[in-house]
Amino acid sequence: MRSKVVMGKWGLIPVMWILGVMLLAAAAPVAASPEQQGTIHVVQAGEHLTMIANRYATTPQAIASANNLVNMNLLYVGQRLTIPGGGSSPTQGNTYYVVNRGDTLTAIAARYGTTTQALVDANGLASANLIYVGQRLVIPGGGSSAPAPSTPSSTTGYYTVQVGDTVSSIAVRHGVTAWAIVNANHLANPNFIYVGQRLVIPGGSSPAPAPAPQPSGSNKRIVIDLSEQHMYVYQDGGLLWSWVTSTGMPGAATIPGHFQVLNKVPNAYAYTWGLQMPYWLGIYWAGSLQNGIHALPIMADGRILWDGYLGQPVSYGCVILSTENAQTLYNWAEIGTPVDIQY
Template sequence: MTTYSVRSGDTLGALARRFNTSVDALAKANGIANPNKIYAGQKLNVPDGFDAPRVSGSGGGSSYTVKSGDTLSGIAGKFGTSVSALAKANGISNPNRIFAGQRLTIPGSGGAAPSSPAPSGGSRTHTVKSGDTLSGIAGKYGTSVGALQRANNISNPNLIYVGQKLTIPGGGAAPGQPAPNPPPVGGVGGPKPVPGGSAGVTVAQLRRVMPNLSQAKAEQYLPHLNRAMAEANITTPQRKAAFLAQLAHESGELRYMEEIASGAAYEGRRDLGNTQPGDGVRYKGRGPIQLTGRANYRAAGQALGIDLEGNPARAKDPDVAFRIAGWYWSSRNLNTYADAGNFREVTRRINGGYNGMASREMYYRRAQDVF
């Protein structure tokens, strides 16, 4: 029996595929009651006879070794195939879960098959799906990342979000020519995206976590929420579950973007930076994770390039509020604790204690079931 040290982003399912075993066998060998809960640094026993990584898939195609930052959609775009064809050829049940070092069989004969070029003249549109990257989309439509950026006013090619409508420029790159391959959707200033992860959730997933959220509100908030999750590298099931559970509790399932109380109770709170008369009311809690106090408004505004100290009411607007929540999450390194399954520490770093723990854990369990 060999041992394996879990890395950030690993899942028991991916490890089972890698070592040609099953989730049940790994769970049994390691006394794991919940196969969705493993953590970085954990030592796993791999049952004897399953040590060699498996190379699966049908014959007649080339192979590709997954690198850190790859996504199945990006690989599909590079080789002129589809995500579903790659998944089928390699026995992949969840296309959002591939891992660095995994060898993939590329369906087809002898390498990359030509992609269909975009029609010359005119343009078409593409709705971003979970797992998409700009390079993968470029490869799919026979264009380039740069052309997509220019057509859609995208300054950072690593920041696209689920549900975003992209214009595909006509007359793209030559068929089959692989586009540049930047990392998948990820954030600025945070850790690199976890291999196999993808930013963003769907309206249906959001409403399953927050059943009291209306369809209309979910659709209104989703683009802003997904952008924030991309910026904060909330790209794995563990991170999504922890983040959305905290937002659900803090905001009453996104019902409240501004604290109901007047904020007068925060008057004179120097620990919050409230040093001027009226600061308590002016800088009361706003956003899905209640940003409170002049000092926090100043810090969030500086990080996001928005004058929140001078215009604090902006903190409750959805386009800003969700980005603040993502900034707050990243600034307290909460992805690390989410990766380890340490939801209690996530709560402490958000709340300063454990208020509402039962409610938070209820949402966390619900979100774990969704993701």
């Protein structure tokens, strides 16, 4: 069949060719408006879905649905997320803080003039006691950071930390508050001071006599033998309990060394693996994650991970106990209890 032709400005143009161009133009998709496409957010280190949702005044579920996320706990740095509904830009009033070694949420809140609960809510934290180095926190309301250290006044004194000292005991001896010492020395974590450290004592009185040594009945110690996959718990120099345990698998081995109980959380949550970790006792940092002692972890579907494998190195680096033994240890151990991990 021969196409009809028409005379145009450039000569003869086949009618069929014109019809083809018109059909292609009609079929071309119309670009969606920015409002239809939504805002695009690129995931940064330390971010999770709840934090991102709070920044854009939406919900984690809405972002998960818009991006077809199967698991809301699994994000990766550089991932591009669509914020549904043309979500507004992050609130300009917010400040961001990257967690450093030794930080606690309470100390960060004090530095920025906000509350611990406000930080928990703004960042969707499962526990105020479990943050990690490198984590990026939203500081709601654009709180300003603490002022630079002031020059000590004429009434300011200095104190060198001794064995067994705590910020609280030093404060009592000098007639000041623990928080006055924390703020004067910009301590990120009041629980972390060291022998020989020189502290500013703001406006303090002469120190009271050092307290008498505590009786030996308060002596506690936890020993974990990696070669035996066993834990020994001592008090007053005598063996109190002996339990089977599981430590880190090859490639994620539990680190030997001398540590102490850093924090206690009744039921910690591991965002990295989506696990509940009952009766958590934090003992040391491994990069941006904290390793600790806890009960057999619970998966999202309620199943017990590593059930039946106690006595074998199967964990991601933590020290695992049965639920009953972990609860007993949690109730007995104190912040600062020594933990020795050895072969």
